[in-house]
Amino acid sequence: METIAIIGTGRMGSLIARKIKDKYRILLVDKDIRRCGNLAKDIHSIATGNLEVIKDADYIILALPDRVIRDILPNINSFLKGHQIVINISTSTMKKDLLDKINYRQNLISVKIIGHYEEINLGEIPLIIIEETAKDEIKTKMIEIFSNIGIVLFGKEEDVEKVNTIAGEEAIKAAINIKKRLMEQNIKQEYWSIAIRNVASGTMKAFSSGDIGPFAKRVVEELEKKNSL
């Protein structure tokens, strides 16, 4: 069994760990050792706060906030070996921004996710975009790992950043507008969250799959009449 170290066991790191735990030996690394330990207990893996553990890994997944990735690379360099593949999943940290910080630059690969951990946890399938310029043998290994998580395609990491940024920004704008309009109508605060999480997000999903109900169809017609669609 090959070994995968996951550095950062927050939302995405823990999701990946759970999806691949039956096929790989997993080593979990996080500065929050309690969070990491609880996950390790759940999925029968090893948890530590010590980066040295990555010595034993075939693959190292960086599931860290973008602001810390560059800073952590010099700390992992001393434990890296030439055969290990380092996988960066951070949406907004590009490979070119990391190359000056890492040993064995040829072993750094971007694998980016068009998806949101909460939706993926609920069963929505994300797209996993493997850097199209990667070597064939690395691509094959990435497909083996990431097809456990979503639909794997080859592409450009910059496109993933664009997609996640536009979708994220527009979703937040919509949530803010919903809240604002409900406030103006004196609607009780406890209704807002369900309006956003359930009605709005369900309607968006139905719209994207062409499966809207009669009520939402009327909304679409009204919007078309007003020419705002």
Ligand SMILES: NC(=O)C1=CN([C@@H]2O[C@H](COP(=O)(O)OP(=O)(O)OC[C@H]3O[C@@H](n4cnc5c(N)ncnc54)[C@H](OP(=O)(O)O)[C@@H]3O)[C@@H](O)[C@H]2O)C=CC1
């Ligand atoms: N969330 C999502 O839906 C998606 C996330 N991604 C990408 O995944 C990456 C991780 O995001 P996400 O899981 O949401 O973030 P989280 O904040 O949930 O998880 C990051 C984890 O890394 C830990 N951490 C921070 N600094 C260090 C460090 N120096 N050493 C070890 N562990 C550290 C954090 O601990 P602490 O909380 O204590 O700081 C936290 O447990 C991001 O780059 C993001 O772009 C991509 C697609 C979707």
Ligand SMILES: O=C(O)[C@@H]1CCC=N1
């Ligand atoms: O960190 C990210 O890229 C994502 C995409 C959707 C939500 N968070």
